[in-house]
Structure formats: structure tokens, C-alpha cells
Amino acid sequence: MKNPTQYQIIKCSSYNEYNVLARKKQPLIRPYLDAIQKVMDNAITEHKRTFAVRVDLRLPDYSNTVDLNSNDVCTRFIASLTAQIKADAIRKKREGKNPHPSSVRFIWAREKNTAHKQHYHWVLLFNKDRYHCTGKIDIGNDNLFTRITAAWASALSLPFNEALRLVHLPKNAHYYLDANNTNFTADYSSLYRRASYLAKLNTKQYGLGQRCFGYSQR
Known part of the structure; x- marks a missing residue:
């Protein structure tokens, strides 16, 4: 795990032409922002209508x-x-239904501050034709939502x-992206700005031998 001072950080309010949640006292880590955009782009490439x-x-x-202490x-x-x-x-196919396929893409950040226990912030992305709400x-x-909870129960x-x-x-x-919608750019920007919170430098635990950030590679 790098020392936090070794990261490339930004303190401005935009990155790659999108608004982000950077502040003077809350810089964002640039490689993490790049990873967030990669996950979003991969999601919308596979599922033109994406639910996050x-x-x-x-x-x-x-x-x-x-x-x-392990991720x-x-x-x-x-x-x-x-x-x-x-x-x-x-199960749905056995019932004679034809459910849309859906990949599960994700971004997570592990954090801990003085006010909260150790926790993970996640952004999960699905095919909107399969899931449109939790x-x-x-x-x-x-x-x-029940599946997310059951999965966390299983993990723990x-x-x-x-x-x-x-x-x-x-x-x-909830966020919705539709590549064929005239509001796509605005919706994409809104999700990217929200997800940029996971790229913040502060409140992450460094030097413990564990990553503070992760994302789906495909």
C-alpha cells in the first residue's frame, strides 16, 4: 500500500470534463477517478440501459x-x-420467463474515521432491463436489496x-444511465460526481497491507 503522499491527487472541482467532489481539504486520488470512469464505461458498453x-x-x-482486517x-x-x-x-427461465442477462460491476472504497466504524462505500451497476430499483x-x-443483504450476510x-x-x-x-437518452451526458455526470466520493484521499486507512479501493476489471 502506498503512502498517501505518493498518490497523484487533484483538488479542483472537475476532472476529465466531469464535476467531482474534490475540495481543498478533501483531495481525490486520480487513478481511482480513472477506475471509476472505466467501470461506468464498461457497464454502459454492455448494457445500454444501466442501473447503479x-x-x-x-x-x-x-x-x-x-x-x-481483510478485503x-x-x-x-x-x-x-x-x-x-x-x-x-x-429460476425465471424454468417458470417460462425470459429475464434479461445482467453483469454485476462494482466500485468500493474501505474507510474509517473517528465518527464511524470501519465500513465500505459501494457503487453497484446492473442491467436496467433486469433491475430498475433495489x-x-x-x-x-x-x-x-434482499439479495445485496443476503450476499453481505454470506460474506460475513x-x-x-x-x-x-x-x-x-x-x-x-439510485442512478440511471441510458445511452440512447438525450439526458445521458447529464445522468452520467451525476453518477460520476457521486461516485467520485469513493476516490477521496481522507479517511482511508493506509499502511495496513490492505487495499483501500477496488473495482471490477471487466
């Missing part, structure tokens, strides 16, 4: 089965979420009810 959601996933105070929980989370989405598609926060619902080896209190949708968490 901002979600915060927190870690429990302790765990007897999971190393909370392996992120790998397990994405693997579980992807498996659930594939299983749901298989759904209501209700254990009985078969929706995307926790019961669903315990993981539920560790999953949080911030305000205005």
Missing part, C-alpha cells in the same frame, strides 16, 4: 469466522451476489437479520 446504486456495507464489531469479504460479497442473480435467472427494505421481499458468515443492520442505502441512492 450507492450502498454502504458496514462490518460488525467482531467475528469468530471472518477476518475483518476478502468484498470478493465473497460479489461472488454471492453474482451467484444469486444467476440463480434467479435460471426494492423495499423488507426481509420478506424477493428484490435486489452472519444470519440475514444480523447483516440487515449493516446494510444502508444513503439518500438518493
Whole structure:
């Protein structure tokens, strides 16, 4: 892990012609901004209509089965979420339906500050023709929010009810991109600006031998 002073940072309010959440006292890491744009571009290339959601996933105070100092929980989370989405598609096909395929793309940042426990900020991207919202926060619902929570429970080896209190949708968490819509540039800019928060230099833990930022490579 690099020392934070070794990163290329920006402090201006725009990058690559898009607005970002940089401030004088809250610089952003340039390679992370590039990665965010790469993920968004890959998503819209595959799915001309893309649904993105901002979600915060927190870690429990302790765990007897999971190393909370390792980012392996992120790998397990994405693997579980992807498996659930594939299983749901298989189930729907057996019912005679024809669900749209959907990749799961993601960006995450691991942070900790004095006011909060260690936590992850995520942006998850899906095919909008398959998912257009997360759904209501209700254990009985078969929706995307339930799948996200179940995947986090699986990653942490926790019961669903315990993981539920560790999953949080911030305000205005849903974003929509449509490559054929006249509002595409504005919508893209809005999501990029929101996602740029994950690229901030402050509140990340450096020098622990673990990455503070990750993203899907395809």
C-alpha cells in the first residue's frame, strides 16, 4: 500500500470534463477517478440501459469466522451476489420467463474515521432491463436489496437479520444511465460526481497491507 503522499491527487472541482467532489481539504486520488470512469464505461458498453446504486456495507464489531482486517469479504460479497442473480435467472427461465442477462460491476472504497466504524462505500451497476430499483427494505421481499443483504450476510458468515443492520442505502441512492437518452451526458455526470466520493484521499486507512479501493476489471 502506498503512502498517501505518493498518490497523484487533484483538488479542483472537475476532472476529465466531469464535476467531482474534490475540495481543498478533501483531495481525490486520480487513478481511482480513472477506475471509476472505466467501470461506468464498461457497464454502459454492455448494457445500454444501466442501473447503479450507492450502498454502504458496514462490518460488525467482531467475528469468530471472518477476518475483518481483510478485503476478502468484498470478493465473497460479489461472488454471492453474482451467484444469486444467476440463480434467479435460471429460476425465471424454468417458470417460462425470459429475464434479461445482467453483469454485476462494482466500485468500493474501505474507510474509517473517528465518527464511524470501519465500513465500505459501494457503487453497484446492473442491467436496467433486469433491475430498475433495489426494492423495499423488507426481509420478506424477493428484490435486489434482499439479495445485496443476503450476499453481505454470506460474506460475513452472519444470519440475514444480523447483516440487515449493516446494510444502508444513503439518500438518493439510485442512478440511471441510458445511452440512447438525450439526458445521458447529464445522468452520467451525476453518477460520476457521486461516485467520485469513493476516490477521496481522507479517511482511508493506509499502511495496513490492505487495499483501500477496488473495482471490477471487466
